[in-house]
Amino acid sequence: MSMIIGWREWVDFPEWDIKLKAKADTGAKSSAIDCAEILELPNNRVRFTVRLDRKEKQLITLEEDIVLRKRVRSSTGHPTDRIFVETTLLLAGFEKKIIVSLVCRKRMIHRLLLGREALGGDFLVDSSVDHWATPKRKPKKKEG
Template sequence: MSHSHPTLIGWKESIDLPDWGISDITAKTDTGARRSAIDVENIVELPGNRVQFEVAADRRTGQLKKTVIADIEHQTHVRSSNGQQHERYFVATRVRVGETEKKIELSLSNRKHMQCRMLLGRLALSGDFLVDCSKSFVTRPNRKPKVRKR
């Protein structure tokens, strides 16, 4: 559901991951990062090229968690901002930012010491979003994250 004109977003936005039943998670838009990442715990590789992990949707308490099972898109070595290399799983899911929804790839990583649990990189932003780094929560107000129980 892309628009012909890019959606204006801020450096931080409240977004949804509808396939995973997670809404209002705070994501940092990072035009300096090529790929997107999400903070997860307890990663377990499953048979059939799948992976299970827990998303901690609420950064403040760490209590709001959702267990997700997803297909592994690929694995690769990623160099983090501190220069260390790590083997990471990549999964695909839909993301909704404002009225724009698209499928993106996410690196499963440990971001618990970062300000935002999720990072939207250039590949996810490309063609659909224009970032105004002087603003935050342009598409909707900051709200507490929600996790839909199955």
């Protein structure tokens, strides 16, 4: 059984302790997260800085294993070589492992794009609804 989501939803990455507003894009095959810096490290690792907001006031630097390298065609039609990492996605209580490409999305509205590989089999997107499964405003952090 698949969960219905809107074309935009709040998602968590619990392993990274971050929450982002994501755009569900059934036209995109892979997912992409907005990174300010991407630095390849020895032993097939990568250090990257995620932009949590458009104004670059909130940044978080993470380090992960590289799980895939692939040429991806952007929405403008330009192919680029990208690095992919794996993490856990948490959306409206549903948790799954996904791979996400690291790329500069600073000119885009959403810091995170969820493509078909992340959505497929688990989520159905209602493109007429903005935030079906999560609130429109950023959920407040739990105290305690």
